[in-house]
Amino acid sequence: MAGLGAPAVLKSAAAPRGYSWGEVEKMIARGNADGRLTVDDLPTPALLLDLDAFESNVEKMVRHAAGSKRALRPHAKTHKCAQIAKSLMRAGAVGACVVKISEAEAFARGGVTGLLLTSAMVGRHRIERAVALGRKQPDTIFVVDNAQNAQDMNDAARAAGIKFHVAIDLLVANRTGIQTGEPALELARAIDKLPNLKLKGIQAYAGGSSHVVGFEERKKHSHGTMTPAVETRWLIEKNGIECGWLSGGSTGTYNIDSEIDGITELQPGSFIFMDIDYNVIGGKDGPEYRDFRNALTVLATVISKPSREAAAVDAGFKAFATDRKFGPSAKDVPGLRYNWGGDEHGRLDLTQASRDLKLGERLEFIVPHCDPTVNLYDRMFGVRAGKVESILPIDARGMSQ
Numbered sequence: 001m002a003g004l005g006a007p008a009v010l011k012s013a014a015a016p017r018g019y020s021w022g023e024v025e026k027m028i029a030r031g032n033a034d035g036r037l038t039v040d041d042l043p044t045p046a047l048l049l050d051l052d053a054f055e056s057n058v059e060k061m062v063r064h065a066a067g068s069k070r071a072l073r074p075h076a077k078t079h080k081c082a083q084i085a086k087s088l089m090r091a092g093a094v095g096a097c098v099v100k101i102s103e104a105e106a107f108a109r110g111g112v113t114g115l116l117l118t119s120a121m122v123g124r125h126r127i128e129r130a131v132a133l134g135r136k137q138p139d140t141i142f143v144v145d146n147a148q149n150a151q152d153m154n155d156a157a158r159a160a161g162i163k164f165h166v167a168i169d170l171l172v173a174n175r176t177g178i179q180t181g182e183p184a185l186e187l188a189r190a191i192d193k194l195p196n197l198k199l200k201g202i203q204a205y206a207g208g209s210s211h212v213v214g215f216e217e218r219k220k221h222s223h224g225t226m227t228p229a230v231e232t233r234w235l236i237e238k239n240g241i242e243c244g245w246l247s248g249g250s251t252g253t254y255n256i257d258s259e260i261d262g263i264t265e266l267q268p269g270s271f272i273f274m275d276i277d278y279n280v281i282g283g284k285d286g287p288e289y290r291d292f293r294n295a296l297t298v299l300a301t302v303i304s305k306p307s308r309e310a311a312a313v314d315a316g317f318k319a320f321a322t323d324r325k326f327g328p329s330a331k332d333v334p335g336l337r338y339n340w341g342g343d344e345h346g347r348l349d350l351t352q353a354s355r356d357l358k359l360g361e362r363l364e365f366i367v368p369h370c371d372p373t374v375n376l377y378d379r380m381f382g383v384r385a386g387k388v389e390s391i392l393p394i395d396a397r398g399m400s401q
């Protein structure tokens with residue numbers, strides 16, 4: 001069980017309402033709700049994590065990975081929270097993926113081991129920080145996609161008297177990585193000759209497959225993208241270089257990639273929270289993707305009610321990431337339409353809403369895109385049956401360096 005909630009003794013404590021702001025502020029600052037805070041006490045906009053849904057998502061993914069004999073190293077850029085990374089590891093994950101060195105440092109400070117940096121350490125300062133991290137946590141894996149960068153990593157490791165575990169990052173999405181086949185083999189040969197690098201295997205993240213709409217279409221896309229990655233692994237091994245590890249996959253392709261022979265590890269991220277972007281990709285059994293539950297919401301307050309058809313909430317561009325074409329969706333009021341109302345506000349169109357709203361009422365909104373939304377908050381509140389069980393700091397918030 002992922003276990004982010006409070007100990008049972010606190011969960012059963014009475015939940016008196018109506019704390020003063022000063023009392024609430026103290027509990028939030030201490031990072032301990034003592035099992036007494038309720039959702040009604042929270043200042044809005046606030047990021048909420050439905051613990052029942054989160055735990056069910058974790059359990060499902062862990063069971064799937066174990067059942068298909070794949071390691072699970074969830075991507076932590078989704079949650080940026082050391083407590084969540086550690087709860088995933090308690091449930092069975094082998095570590096956590098991160099993108100940037102600053103994120104990795106934050107997770108290492110928080111006691112997270114088994115880090116995989118999914119983006120290469122290019123540049124003097126990044127490499128300097130990679131050395132410090134590699135010294136502190138020798139099980140860290142760094143990706144490389146270029147022979148010069150491999151040489152630079154090797155030289156820095158040699159000067160520090162350490163060895164780096166490295167994985168070849170393959171260009172299977174339109175982003176970073178070296179081309180599959182011969183170019184990757186050449187890089188494997190170069191790494192093999194460098195005494196302070198140890199080749200762990202391959203990273204191949206097929207970002208272009210994860211949100212393909214329709215399960216069969218997604219499957220076809222992922223097979224088309226991941227087959228050259230797996231063939232590259234076999235090519236490297238056929239040439240006498242050990243390459244027994246291949247990490248890839250996403251929330252959209254976890255149950256596709258786990259069936260591809262040669263992929264040894266899954267690195268999905270969004271499944272713990274879900275978002276509208278994933279809800280619409282279509283599942284195995286219908287047009288809505290329901291493999292995982294919506295666990296992440298933004299709590300907002302109705303602060304203006306000019307007419308029966310209109311209302312405004314206190315959550316706008318600064319409360320939700322706005323990188324998708326669609327806006328947030330009200331969790332419990334079908335038909336309610338959210339329209340962006342600028343930096344600080346959302347305009348609600350109630351013409352089709354299932355019910356009217358009251359001034360001061362609080363509403364939960366499912367977010368358009370989870371990762372960049374989480375990055376807007378200092379903490380999220382772990383909630384069960386209206387009570388705040390845990391206050392989870394977003395340790396790596398803003399760490400994009």
Ligand SMILES: Cc1ncc(COP(=O)(O)O)c(C=O)c1O
Nearest residue numbers: 075118205250251267268269270
């Ligand atoms: C390298 C890498 N691995 C895994 C993931 C996880 O993908 P998702 O959040 O879609 O599950 C991402 C997401 O962008 C990624 O960049």
